[in-house]
Amino acid sequence: MRLLDLFCGAGGAAMGYHRAGFEVVGVDIKPQPHYPFEFHQGDATTWPLDGFDAIHASPPCQGYSRMRHLPWLAGKEYPMLLATTWSRLEASGVPWVIENVEDAPMPYSVVLCGWTLGLPLYRHRRFGASFLMWQLPHRRHEHVIAHGRRNVSQRRQAGSGTMGVLPSRTQKAGLPVSIQGHSGPPVQVAREAMGIDWMTRDELTQAIPPAYTQWIGERLAEHIASEPVAGLATADPLGTDTLRAGSFSPGASVVPE
Numbered sequence: 001m002r003l004l005d006l007f008c009g010a011g012g013a014a015m016g017y018h019r020a021g022f023e024v025v026g027v028d029i030k031p032q033p034h035y036p037f038e039f040h041q042g043d044a045t046t047w048p049l050d051g052f053d054a055i056h057a058s059p060p061c062q063g064y065s066r067m068r069h070l071p072w073l074a075g076k077e078y079p080m081l082l083a084t085t086w087s088r089l090e091a092s093g094v095p096w097v098i099e100n101v102e103d104a105p106m107p108y109s110v111v112l113c114g115w116t117l118g119l120p121l122y123r124h125r126r127f128g129a130s131f132l133m134w135q136l137p138h139r140r141h142e143h144v145i146a147h148g149r150r151n152v153s154q155r156r157q158a159g160s161g162t163m164g165v166l167p168s169r170t171q172k173a174g175l176p177v178s179i180q181g182h183s184g185p186p187v188q189v190a191r192e193a194m195g196i197d198w199m200t201r202d203e204l205t206q207a208i209p210p211a212y213t214q215w216i217g218e219r220l221a222e223h224i225a226s227e228p229v230a231g232l233a234t235a236d237p238l239g240t241d242t243l244r245a246g247s248f249s250p251g252a253s254v255v256p257e
């Protein structure tokens with residue numbers, strides 16, 4: 001099974017699909033010397049979609065992230081490629097997945113968190129797809145994270161939003177971290193938390209942990225294996241064609257009409 005990985009970055013998502021059994025080909029507008037699979041530099045908004053069994057896309061997320069409201073980022077403009085990418089994938093005729101930050105306007109989507117998937121990581125990412133996926137239960141965040149590290153001294157106030165900074169030597173293996181922007185744990189701790197050992201710090205801040213797309217990729221592979229053979233009846237007993245992403249636009253109401 002061949003999967004096209006649009007907006008591929010340094011290949012966090014790609015590695016998860018690879019582990020789920022896909023042969024992955026990546027496309028990014030910038031050179032990606034650390035991408036671990038076949039790579040092409042190009043514009044994902046116009047890259048040909050033919051010849052693949054499935055497509056994944058991770059359009060830039062900065063314009064949809066709550067971080068854009070930070071005072072020092074206010075007024076900054078970002079490419080808003082979610083809606084056009086969504087439309088292209090819908091028209092592709094093959095199963096697809098699109099990923100973005102939790103705040104992105106993506107109805108009929110699921111949110112994955114590293115802590116739920118067994119990683120020492122609080123990192124929410126939203127996934128929409130052309131096929132039915134169930135939302136995993138979310139494991140409660142039990143620790144206060146400050147500047148990307150667990151704040152041991154404030155543990156009793158977990159959930160209160162208490163902030164603080166821990167020196168890196170107090171970071172204990174296996175405790176959760178979060179990875180974003182220019183704050184965060186030492187790069188080696190971040191790599192271990194993400195399950196990625198081949199990226200720089202900047203690449204890590206952009207990446208999806210492979211565990212997320214391995215889980216998604218296994219659902220995608222099941223879906224491909226269950227697709228009706230051409231020429232046979234194509235009944236839709238669950239009504240998923242109505243529910244699937246095709247019947248609405250990103251940003252529109254989440255309530256089907």
Ligand SMILES: C[S@@+](CC[C@H](N)C(=O)[O-])C[C@H]1O[C@@H](n2cnc3c(N)ncnc32)[C@H](O)[C@@H]1O
Nearest residue numbers: 007008009011012013028029043044058207208
């Ligand atoms: C969120 S990152 C992707 C992270 C990647 N999925 C991973 O898991 O490592 C978004 C990527 O989109 C790329 N990008 C932005 N605009 C693009 C375009 N028009 N065509 C292709 N890539 C683009 C950026 O260079 C960046 O690497």
